[in-house]
Amino acid sequence: MSEISVKEYVKRQEELEDEANKLMPYDPSHCTYSMGPIRQPIFACRTCNSIGVCYSCSIQCHSTCDLVELFDKRNFSCDCGTERQFEHGEKFTPCNIRKNTTPDIPDMSNRYGQNFKGLFCSCHREYDPNTTTTMLQCVLGLECNEDWFHDHCILGIEENPDPVTEDRKLPGFPELSSFEGFISWVCIDKYSSIFEKLLSHEACDKIIAHKVYRRDLVSDQNSEGMTLESTKKRGLEEMENSSGSYSLFLKEGYREEFKRLRDSLPEGDSLKSFFMHTAPFLTCEEKVYEPPEEQEQGSLVEMGETALAQNLSHQQTLASLVAFQQIKSKLTDFLRPFAENDKVVSESDIKQFFDTQKK
Numbered sequence: 001m002s003e004i005s006v007k008e009y010v011k012r013q014e015e016l017e018d019e020a021n022k023l024m025p026y027d028p029s030h031c032t033y034s035m036g037p038i039r040q041p042i043f044a045c046r047t048c049n050s051i052g053v054c055y056s057c058s059i060q061c062h063s064t065c066d067l068v069e070l071f072d073k074r075n076f077s078c079d080c081g082t083e084r085q086f087e088h089g090e091k092f093t094p095c096n097i098r099k100n101t102t103p104d105i106p107d108m109s110n111r112y113g114q115n116f117k118g119l120f121c122s123c124h125r126e127y128d129p130n131t132t133t134t135m136l137q138c139v140l141g142l143e144c145n146e147d148w149f150h151d152h153c154i155l156g157i158e159e160n161p162d163p164v165t166e167d168r169k170l171p172g173f174p175e176l177s178s179f180e181g182f183i184s185w186v187c188i189d190k191y192s193s194i195f196e197k198l199l200s201h202e203a204c205d206k207i208i209a210h211k212v213y214r215r216d217l218v219s220d221q222n223s224e225g226m227t228l229e230s231t232k233k234r235g236l237e238e239m240e241n242s243s244g245s246y247s248l249f250l251k252e253g254y255r256e257e258f259k260r261l262r263d264s265l266p267e268g269d270s271l272k273s274f275f276m277h278t279a280p281f282l283t284c285e286e287k288v289y290e291p292p293e294e295q296e297q298g299s300l301v302e303m304g305e306t307a308l309a310q311n312l313s314h315q316q317t318l319a320s321l322v323a324f325q326q327i328k329s330k331l332t333d334f335l336r337p338f339a340e341n342d343k344v345v346s347e348s349d350i351k352q353f354f355d356t357q358k359k
């Protein structure tokens with residue numbers, strides 16, 4: 001076969017598009033800047049002043065940049081093309097979606113922390129996609145800025161040096177299926193009197209799945225930290241009797257229970273006002289902005305599975321999608337005159353098109 005019709009070509013193109021939609025189910029054509037501060041998936045761009053940008057901008061405006069996926073951040077407004085991107089005198093470039101002609105005014109509610117430099121947890125490390133270490137995001141986040149924490153850092157012990165296996169278990173770390181939410185010791189330390197009050201309330205049985213102390217109390221003099229072995233020797237019971245920093249693991253349905261507790265407390269109670277004013281998001285389902293889906297979308301689970309199966313990092317997934325989007329629009333431009341004149345596209349035309357793309 002030396003010639004294919006535009007119709008056939010379009011069909012092939014649609015199949016290709018379906019493939020891409022399975023990888024990235026969202027339509028990356030709306031920047032969330034105009035929506036103001038919302039909870040949404042954010043990407044940090046380490047090339048552009050470590051600003052946080054929305055999903056669409058990560059694809060349309062920063063595809064060739066050094067991006068770090070931060071997942072959901074609360075009260076965050078896209079900083080692509082705002083003054084924050086150019087605050088060190090960088091040359092102005094507009095947001096490709098908003099096509100602004102001057103830098104837009106950044107929202108003041110954005111909180112920038114170590115995550116935007118690609119660092120996570122109390123150990124300030126970069127995310128390592130090659131380990132199976134569990135990382136949990138703090139659902140309170142007031143002090144830690146919704147940071148992510150390693151399981152071993154939550155326990156205050158060294159990373160497990162054993163070869164990583166599927167059923168790797170960290171002694172003393174709760175089963176992932178036994179809780180729905182996690183509050184870091186960093187945030188609890190900051191609001192310790194509030195959490196003492198919570199823990200002494202009878203409702204806490206319905207809310208708290210585990211209270212897990214950090215075991216670094218002894219290790220202050222010993223910068224190496226405690227090893228897994230010494231942790232095993234000390235045993236769990238002793239740990240439970242320790243005092244000091246601890247994290248909380250919350251039972252399924254904790255938001256409903258927090259709301260019930262809030263409503264049962266008298267006016268002027270400090271725990272009530274914490275739920276009313278300081279962390280109201282703990283007592284309701286938080287709305288997370290999702291970019292509009294493309295028509296024939298695959299599920300996020302499928303997307304994750306595909307990416308895993310192909311052993312792609314998000315960066316690579318993103319890069320291949322961007323390449324696909326770019327080629328798709330160029331190919332459409334290339335094919336337009338053929339379609340308009342009802343001409344037949346030959347394989348050599350297509351070959352020529354892809355040859356010019358390689359250059």
Ligand SMILES: [Zn+2]
Pocket residue numbers: 030031032033053054055056057078079080
């Ligand atoms: Zn944006």
Ligand SMILES: [Zn+2]
Pocket residue numbers: 045046047048061062065066
């Ligand atoms: Zn960038």
Ligand SMILES: [Zn+2]
Pocket residue numbers: 031056057060061080081094095096097098
């Ligand atoms: Zn943009």
Ligand SMILES: [Zn+2]
Pocket residue numbers: 120121122123124125149150153
């Ligand atoms: Zn860590």
